[in-house]
Amino acid sequence: MNKGAHGVRSGGIARLLDRREWLRTVAGAFLTTAARPLFPVPSLSRGERGAPTRERTRAVSEAEALQKKAMVVVARHDAILEDGRTLAGLLNQGVMLLTGGNEPAQAWSSLFEPTDVVGIKVNCIAGRHLSTHPEVVAAVVEGLKMAGISEKRIIIWDRLNRDLRRGGFEINTSGNGVQCVGNDAVGYDPNLIESGSVGSFFSNLLTKYCTAVVNVPVLKDHDLAGVSLSMKNFYGAIHNPNKYHDSNCNPYVAELYSHPLIREKVRLTVCDAIVGQYHGGPSYVRAYARRYNGLLIATDPVALDRVGADIIEAMRRENGLPSLKEQGREPGYIATAAAMGLGIDAPQKIETVPV
Amino acid sequence: MKYGWSRRDFLLRGCAGVCAMGAASSLGWPFGGLVRSAGAETTPNENEAIKEVMFYDNLDTLRVQCQICPKECIVADQERGYCGNKENRGGIYYTLVYSRCCAAHVDPIEKKPLFHYLPGSQAFSISTAGCNFECRFCQNWQISQFRPEDVDDFTLTPGDVANLARARGCATVAYTYGEPVVFYTYMYDVASAAREQGIGSVMISNGYIKEKPLRKLCEVLTGVKIDLKAFTERFYKETCSGELAPVLDALECLHDIGIWLEIVVLLVPTLNDSDEELRTMAQWVVDKLGANVPMHFTRFHPTYKIKNLPPTPVGTLDRAREIALEAGVRFAYVGNVPGHRGENTYCPQCANVLIRRLGFHVLSNALAHTSGGAECPNCHTPIPGVWS
Numbered sequence: 001m002n003k004g005a006h007g008v009r010s011g012g013i014a015r016l017l018d019r020r021e022w023l024r025t026v027a028g029a030f031l032t033t034a035a036r037p038l039f040p041v042p043s044l045s046r047g048e049r050g051a052p053t054r055e056r057t058r059a060v061s062e063a064e065a066l067q068k069k070a071m072v073v074v075a076r077h078d079a080i081l082e083d084g085r086t087l088a089g090l091l092n093q094g095v096m097l098l099t100g101g102n103e104p105a106q107a108w109s110s111l112f113e114p115t116d117v118v119g120i121k122v123n124c125i126a127g128r129h130l131s132t133h134p135e136v137v138a139a140v141v142e143g144l145k146m147a148g149i150s151e152k153r154i155i156i157w158d159r160l161n162r163d164l165r166r167g168g169f170e171i172n173t174s175g176n177g178v179q180c181v182g183n184d185a186v187g188y189d190p191n192l193i194e195s196g197s198v199g200s201f202f203s204n205l206l207t208k209y210c211t212a213v214v215n216v217p218v219l220k221d222h223d224l225a226g227v228s229l230s231m232k233n234f235y236g237a238i239h240n241p242n243k244y245h246d247s248n249c250n251p252y253v254a255e256l257y258s259h260p261l262i263r264e265k266v267r268l269t270v271c272d273a274i275v276g277q278y279h280g281g282p283s284y285v286r287a288y289a290r291r292y293n294g295l296l297i298a299t300d301p302v303a304l305d306r307v308g309a310d311i312i313e314a315m316r317r318e319n320g321l322p323s324l325k326e327q328g329r330e331p332g333y334i335a336t337a338a339a340m341g342l343g344i345d346a347p348q349k350i351e352t353v354p355v
Numbered sequence: 356m357k358y359g360w361s362r363r364d365f366l367l368r369g370c371a372g373v374c375a376m377g378a379a380s381s382l383g384w385p386f387g388g389l390v391r392s393a394g395a396e397t398t399p400n401e402n403e404a405i406k407e408v409m410f411y412d413n414l415d416t417l418r419v420q421c422q423i424c425p426k427e428c429i430v431a432d433q434e435r436g437y438c439g440n441k442e443n444r445g446g447i448y449y450t451l452v453y454s455r456c457c458a459a460h461v462d463p464i465e466k467k468p469l470f471h472y473l474p475g476s477q478a479f480s481i482s483t484a485g486c487n488f489e490c491r492f493c494q495n496w497q498i499s500q501f502r503p504e505d506v507d508d509f510t511l512t513p514g515d516v517a518n519l520a521r522a523r524g525c526a527t528v529a530y531t532y533g534e535p536v537v538f539y540t541y542m543y544d545v546a547s548a549a550r551e552q553g554i555g556s557v558m559i560s561n562g563y564i565k566e567k568p569l570r571k572l573c574e575v576l577t578g579v580k581i582d583l584k585a586f587t588e589r590f591y592k593e594t595c596s597g598e599l600a601p602v603l604d605a606l607e608c609l610h611d612i613g614i615w616l617e618i619v620v621l622l623v624p625t626l627n628d629s630d631e632e633l634r635t636m637a638q639w640v641v642d643k644l645g646a647n648v649p650m651h652f653t654r655f656h657p658t659y660k661i662k663n664l665p666p667t668p669v670g671t672l673d674r675a676r677e678i679a680l681e682a683g684v685r686f687a688y689v690g691n692v693p694g695h696r697g698e699n700t701y702c703p704q705c706a707n708v709l710i711r712r713l714g715f716h717v718l719s720n721a722l723a724h725t726s727g728g729a730e731c732p733n734c735h736t737p738i739p740g741v742w743s
Contacts, residue, residue: 125433199660223418281431283432
């Protein structure tokens with residue numbers, strides 16, 4: 001039985017949206033492209049057509065690059081999970097700090113536009129106890145709505161429907177409300193995409209639907225990569241992640257993230273650090289999981305991963321465990337990513353801002 | 356059965372495993388035709404498809420270490436090994452593809468290719484998703500390089516396979532297309548069920564398997580064909596994400612076991628086709644495995660991640676065959692070139708044409724059968740193989 005190598009009919013997006021929304025989408029893309037010079041990015045090959053990317057997040061990262069510093073907001077509160085307003089408040093404060101916005105709507109609007117289709121990439125492989133909290137995602141959704149994005153243009157996604165359900169999310173592909181779906185239901189783009197030594201088929205969500213992504217990983221160690229944070233979360237976007245675990249997942253994590261479909265679409269990373277696990281990951285091991293009650297918020301994924309890795313190392317020290325390096329699983333991919341220009345990993349160049 | 360197909364329909368259509376690149380149902384914005392029908396859970400019926408792996412060790416913090424192939428993947432809880440079709444669940448390592456076929460065909464045995472094994476007979480050929488290599492020129496990447504949940508499949512229990520093979524008049528079950536080492540547990544049980552019905556089993560493999568499971572498996576197999584990708588570690592590493600040395604160990608183990616063995620070498624222009632490498636390879640085969648092991652030199656065609664190289668020139672295949680014959684290999688063949696004289700079996704003594712072939716079809720078979728096997732009818736030279 002042939003499922004068909006080409007999942008999207010031509011003009012599919014146009015046919016699915018009503019006329020008014022389609023016109024807004026096209027007009028928005030045209031204005032974005034025409035109003036300012038194109039950033040010199042590598043040309044996208046066939047199959048990577050997807051939707052147009054935005055300039056403003058790059059402007060933020062460019063500013064950081066010019067200052068040669070990266071900001072990672074570390075927002076913590078004991079009642080972060082128990083009080084939705086607290087969580088939302090911490091998130092919004094973090095986004096305002098990152099963007100320089102004076103109030104939440106302005107801050108979110110500087111990162112996203114109403115015409116965006118935003119994928120929220122969660123991490124649910126470890127089940128309910130060590131997965132992206134639905135409460136965190138709900139706060140992200142509210143932020144996106146402040147930027148004028150309608151719920152149906154927001155897609156919560158991960159590798160499998162099964163994992164999403166286990167993480168406490170409800171699958172929704174009805175077209176009403178916030179959508180939620182796994183790659184196994186949406187499928188992979190039939191065009192092979194190569195990025196360094198990584199050669200994979202990417203989720204259709206990245207190649208065909210999402211114009212932007214909010215990356216919402218969790219804070220945990222990984223038995224091979226050292227840590228599983230923002231960049232490694234995109235192993236859930238390709239069909240063959242199991243092929244890229246040699247050599248502590250290095251350089252594969254960085255090479256994968258460097259592809260424009262990921263690098264240019266991720267506008268914001270919110271690491272769900274409400275629970276942090278410092279050993280035994282990537283699955284949940286109760287004995288090594290602690291409430292950290294935090295969110296790590298950044299636009300620089302390398303800086304975020306560096307800060308997250310340092311937090312995990314601190315937890316390990318506090319609990320008498322050897323360092324990741326001593327265990328032979330230092331997260332070398334972070335330095336590789338920095339060397340590739342994906343962000344900043346030098347501690348003296350990372351501004352950690354507590355909230 | 357997914358999508359309303361019966362097992363018979365699937366087989367009759369001769370449909371190979373395909374990847375789940377898209378789906379058929381329409382559910383509106385934003386997914387249109389991409390999302391599978393509502394209610395169709397794409398992850399497997401776990402009761403059918405999972406079974407504990409036969410060879411693995413338990414480590415700390417619920418980790419396991421697979422012991423089937425030399426990668427010896429250390430797999431954390433909820434993670435999978437390199438092959439993608441085994442998963443650690445709470446410290447128990449499961450295969451996710453037990454009875455979960457993504458391809459099933461009735462093929463001529465010559466297609467495997469096995470030329471000295473029941474010529475002209477049919478092989479009931481099956482595969483699951485997954486592989487422990489990633490050959491950049493893989494012809495079956497749509498099933499080998501995908502996880503089970505991303506490939507269309509159907510249930511065939513070991514008993515089903517044996518019964519279908521018998522019903523279709525197949526003398527053999529072939530574990531092929533993808534990499535059977537990664538569906539070891541299933542393959543072993545199918546081979547056992549087939550043997551009970553007097554049906555043989557042949558493994559078509561990259562040979563990347565550890566000795567203990569290999570010896571165990573050979574208790575229920577009747578033939579093996581190994582793809583010897585090249586004779587350099589560099590090619591194995593850079594082009595296949597594998598290793599040569601363990602494959603050579605497996606070949607020597609097969610020789611020691613005494614099971615019928617044939618070798619295929621797919622020649623990729625400029626990458627593994629030098630005279631020196633071929634000479635070294637052929638000499639090793641003769642020295643370590645014996646001159647009676649047939650070698651097939653087959654033609655590469657651009658596919659998967661190698662599309663910038665041309666198909667193997669026929670002259671290269673001719674040269675490889677000549678090099679093998681000069682090294683002492685008694686039976687050297689050319690594959691994927693229908694009509695080539697190198698498809699025929701010749702008596703190594705008098706050059707008499709013993710079996711004439713066109714592609715996968717036997718046109719004539721002049722072998723003389725004896726109580727000990729078969730021989731050339733002209734000079735009575737014994738011809739090694741599995742002839743009955």
